[in-house]
Amino acid sequence: MKEKLMIVSLGLLPLIMVLGNSMLIPLLPSIQKSLHLSGVQTSLILSVFSIPAALCIPAVGILSDRYGRKKLIMYSLIVMIIGSFIAASSASFSSGSFAVLMAGRVIQGIGAAGTTTLAMALTGDVFIGEKRAKVLGLLEVYNGAGKVVAPIIGATAALVVWYAAFFVYPLAAGAALVGIVMYVREGKTGSESVSVQEYLKRAIGIVYDKRKWLFPLFFVGGLGLFLLFGILYYLSFLIEETYHIDGFF
Template identity: 30%
Template sequence: MKNSVSRQAVTATIITSSLMVLIDMTVANVALPDMMGALGATSDQITWVLTSFSMAEAICIPLAGFLTLRFGERQLLMYSIGGFVVMSALCGQADSLMEMIFFRIFQGIFGAAVIPLSQSILMQVYPREEQGRAMALFSIGVMVGPVLGPVIGGILTEHLNWRWVFYINLPVGAVCLLLIFRNIQISNRGKTSIDWLLIFTMALGIGLLQMVLSQGNEKNWFSSNFILFSTMASVLLIIAFVLRSFLTRGEIAPVWMLRDRNLGISCLIVSCFAVGTFGVLQLQPMLLQELLNYPVETSGFIMAPRGIASAVVLIMAAPLMDKLDSRILVFVGLVLNAIGVWQMSWYSLEIDPFWIILPSVIQGAGLGLVFAPLSKIAFSTLRPELIPGGTAMFNLCRTIGSSIGIAVINTYFSYVKQLEWQSLGGSLSPDNKLLQDYAEATGETITNTAFIEQIAGLLKQQSTMLAFIYCFMLMVFIYLTLMLLLPLFRKKEQSSSSP
């Protein structure tokens, strides 16, 4: 692994494998309407296709460090990719919603270890002075995958059918397995012990949290006894899990490692950063398809430049990752994200596609400049044997942050939309001079049914657009706030330190 050729082969293997798993996080989103009819599911039920995957992934990510010691990196990566491909095939042939959810759970279980394991392998293969470049190359997959998911899903669903959203993983997975077999030789197996109490509290606590975040807005949050009970149980179980982790200092879900300042702050930043990033990825398709009436495939192509910009910037910045202060790169990335999302707050119902793409490109350029150097900082003060556990915690925080982001943004969006609808609609009375003038200009009367329906439609459009704008401004605030945490990092990287 010492020569550059072998490192390049390992990097290509890791990126290809990670990209396949990351694309599956979002590839099924656009296919949900087609799945509803085929699986006999309602609009409420079909969301479990997404929820089941994210729940299983979040529960199993913290086990990556423990499983690495049990099986070794090479063996675990082969098991993970092999199982992921098999479950993808079974998802594609599912004939009922229950079958689909069952196979999606196991798809999430097998895919959970791939991302933290990939980061861990790269950190071991590259010398410390080149780890920044390694994280930059790896981040191409992490940033581009979720963005490409809806594009690929839209194309496959439009021109083939929704089952190919899953079948496409078979040839890609076969290539990944061949590359892993030929190029990955790392296998740091070690002594492990199973703490069943920790596993029980972690699995139930994180699983319930993911379910609450996925279903809360749909069930009107705490007005639902189910959501209220699940939240209380989740909080108690997670507290027990965290206390147990600090008490035992074991390899399973090593929350105790967050005592390391760089890792702890990095996990906080990446979780909050994921709130904004996945919030945008959630809102923009809604804006394009439901408000601006863009077709699914067109929406995917309009969103694609964000991922392309991330990849281009990461490739260009990779040689600088080990030469510049990582905190400066994260700062620049946060600034670009803030500028891009701030420009999104200028959107209107008459916006040109160019002005939708431009802010996305600016934000995309900033995505990689946050994730790659932040990954380097996170593991810079950990001993080599602690890196697998550190990557597991880092990716767990990213995963939970994305779920929180989607839940928070959806809830805030619904609240603002209703508030603005009431605010704008409150002044629409027959005595309103502007309304009378508008009716006269269009040749209508205020009491005409068609005119009332037209005004109701305009009211809905404007209140919805204002909700999008306020959500984008919330994300700008998140990005600006995260800048305040950057001075807290340790400047000097010490490989001998421990949490």
């Protein structure tokens, strides 16, 4: 039973990462109107989450090798909760609301860096053989399911007010934090800790050795996500402004 709760707790981490942007897609028109934003400003609501997350993932990896996956996951969830409350508070500012929202989203992104990747790393530390493959597969199930339910969750929360969606993050992150503290055991720590210089040297070496398939893979993956979120961003405005179907519906 404890192992199942551990897997569920780890599974919440990729779900939280997906909620980061996907949950806000149907809310973008409402946020734009409420805060009187331009199209560029509205699009930044997604970008300022993704970019800090991507930039911080390598640093989180180094720190987790040195100080432990579990500890870094806990800190990451706390940071994401703080960022969520800051983002939600943007609705209460008569001026400067966009800056507050951006600050909250950046902090959320930094926290999100320690979710999916560390969940996979910790799974690799704790489980072995077929069990490891099974748990990694379940993490991907949570990831895929999150992409489906996230927009529905966000739109449902926004039936109250648009910024209610930002309180979903603390609920999900809080549930994951409790589960991580209570049921997740720490993997190996410190034994493979290396200096930043050595880490970068290894990373550059791997990129160079695997460049023939790594760069095309990154390009295709990045292009796919760019087109996906671009289309979803476009559709969220098209459906509401042209067909007057908004929010949950």
